[in-house]
Amino acid sequence: MSTAMDARARHLLKALVESYIADGQPVGSRQLARDAGLNVSAATVRNVMADLEDEGYLCAPHTSAGRVPTNLGYRFFIDALLHLVPLSPESSQLLLRRIGAHAPDTDQVLHAATVALSELTHMAGFVRVPRRAMRILRHVDFIAVRERQILAILVTDKGEVENRLIHTDRPMGAGELVQAANFFNATFTGKPLHEVTQSLHRELRQSRHEMDLILRSAMELGEDMLEMDEQRMLIEGEFQLLDLPDLAGGERLRELLEAVHRKRDLVNLLDASMLGSGVRIFVGNESGFAPLAGCSVVTAPYVLDGEVAGVLGVIGPMRMPYQDIIPLVDNTARLLGHALSLPS
């Protein structure tokens, strides 16, 4: 077992993967010998291909059908053979316009980024929403909606609003609500959310406030706001996955779509990829998430006010034009982080 992969083998592997990405057809020795630019015969190419197959980079769908990259083949291609194509200034401009158009409204910016990812790649695009643990509490309000029902509204420094209906055991007077809000704002405004919920925990344990119930609910709202983050993810262009030529329009396809729609498992995968920095690629089953077999996921974390706040990317077929997709995802992450960060 030669540790192999000399220059010629690499060149051929590269040509093969590129050809397969372009056509989706298994590529045979004759075609490869012709197109690769090397001046070697098909027979020689065959020998090299046989070696590459032994080493797990290629496989043949059947005896006489040419060869196709394996997971490992893609992996090596991406890691060692790929030449990234920098994003064209036009695309870059377009991206900037689309993402910047809705600033500073966080939700709209996130949505725009998701749609842009999907449309520019013709694949499914997703954006994991920013974590809000570090967000600063700006304002809290309690509003009586009905006899025993209070609406708690919580606003962060980025203008994000979260609200929740609270049911109380007894009717609350307007004065009580104002008092509660005043106390809350005086005590907590300007502090990060995770600190607020902690402080509230302590506060509630120590003393019996008049307004225990309200405060407790507000705390729960705050906690939910943090926990809810665990779930929130935007996805657009799921239907682009419909014409993955590979997944033979059958049960697998539906599983994939439902899994993506459900988001839960995807979120776990993405959170893991927030730890590193820079673009990250999961080829096929590397994600360890069964329905994604046959797909690749390209992700990049984005930075908000100096902290990694979330991650975005695309889901598409394994044979995607990585050289274009990777810079695009990378740039989108950069632009999104920028658009969401405080305009100085």
Added chain:
Amino acid sequence: MSTAMDARARHLLKALVESYIADGQPVGSRQLARDAGLNVSAATVRNVMADLEDEGYLCAPHTSAGRVPTNLGYRFFIDALLHLVPLSPESSQLLLRRIGAHAPDTDQVLHAATVALSELTHMAGFVRVPRRAMRILRHVDFIAVRERQILAILVTDKGEVENRLIHTDRPMGAGELVQAANFFNATFTGKPLHEVTQSLHRELRQSRHEMDLILRSAMELGEDMLEMDEQRMLIEGEFQLLDLPDLAGGERLRELLEAVHRKRDLVNLLDASMLGSGVRIFVGNESGFAPLAGCSVVTAPYVLDGEVAGVLGVIGPMRMPYQDIIPLVDNTARLLGHALSLPS
């Protein structure tokens, strides 16, 4: 051309449609003669079927393949032959629990109803959100988020919250914001939204307020809230449409999914069906909306505080079990209206 459709023809048409709904297979004369319960020969059945075909109720995919109901066939079946099966008490209970579980939070109730529709029918379920024109304004708040940026928050009597970032030309003091909010609340709280926006229009035309900008923005927010209704619709279970056996997994399917996802045209269709009362059914191209060819839409308007506020329903294959679906949609509309109306 006998004006036809005697008792026997009706009976056979009914049996044929039911058989086709159950199997999805074109049904032939022999099978129909056997299963219909009538004691007539296949040849007789053939004659009747030929008549029904002449009159447009049936058609044959090809010379020797049995017959299939046409649009008109389904229409007649639904209008004249269908015996509704009342919703079982268990299903009714289940529905009630699922929809009631999240009351009184409007958004959650709507979502629960959508999911329930989808899951109980194994088709795509949708809920058009309630129109908010009649909603009463409960509270308005203006919060400074940054130097020249204000968050306007608007709350209705049902606890619905809408918010908007407003950019101002000059920095606003906290006092100004409080003053604006006070004015706004004193003047408009308790009035229906559509009245508020009208009054604001007048107000702004007459006098130059100090806080013109803020008020104008608030008005726009209110108007947007009303306009946005035009777009808001919840859909769940779109993927159930994947295994419509008819649409041959190809381009048509994708068009359908995208059209449903896009919502726009669907919303128009639904708004039209809010005018009538009771369950309404669009078979195939009756909706006049191309991508829906091959599908049926079953809708029912729901009533909120005595007014028709929205419409909900399901989208599925033309051959759906109407006798079960119709009562289910009907009941869901009733329960949803109830869950959203003021608990006395």
Added chain:
DNA sequence: TTCTAGCACTCCTTAATGGAGAGTGCTAGT
């Protein structure tokens, strides 16, 4: 050695063929 050329073999793909089955329309008889 390392590459090339040739050759036999395997396997998929496509098209053509032909029977089986199902259903119809028509006609004649009850």
Added chain:
DNA sequence: ACTAGCACTCTCCATTAAGGAGTGCTAGAA
């Protein structure tokens, strides 16, 4: 007005055959 019989049509499926693409192997050339 209904039924039975019959010839005909059309689809579906399995079988068959030809064609093509690609491989692995072996022997000879650089």
